Amino acid sequence: MNLPKFLLGDNTDCKDDIFVIHTEFPRFIINLVDDEIEWLEDFDGEDQEELETQVAVLIEQSSEFYDREMERYKEE
Numbered sequence: 001m002n003l004p005k006f007l008l009g010d011n012t013d014c015k016d017d018i019f020v021i022h023t024e025f026p027r028f029i030i031n032l033v034d035d036e037i038e039w040l041e042d043f044d045g046e047d048q049e050e051l052e053t054q055v056a057v058l059i060e061q062s063s064e065f066y067d068r069e070m071e072r073y074k075e076e
Contacts, residue, residue, distance in 0.1 A: 007020070009021050017033050018031065020063075020065060025041065026039065026040075026041045026058075027039070028058070030059060030062050032063060
């Protein structure tokens, strides 16, 4: 299966939250309401350095993905 880089996540138990799932390394779920991130990876020292440089970019890409998806829903 070929997964897209980002997926939207929804759960009626958390109706005010907006989840985006990043499916590539480093895999994570971000709640765009408060930018809380749940990492789906275990990191060692080397990965930690790479992660720190990528976090801001990945958060921005997650937000851009969500905005684009919402625009597409409005067009339908």
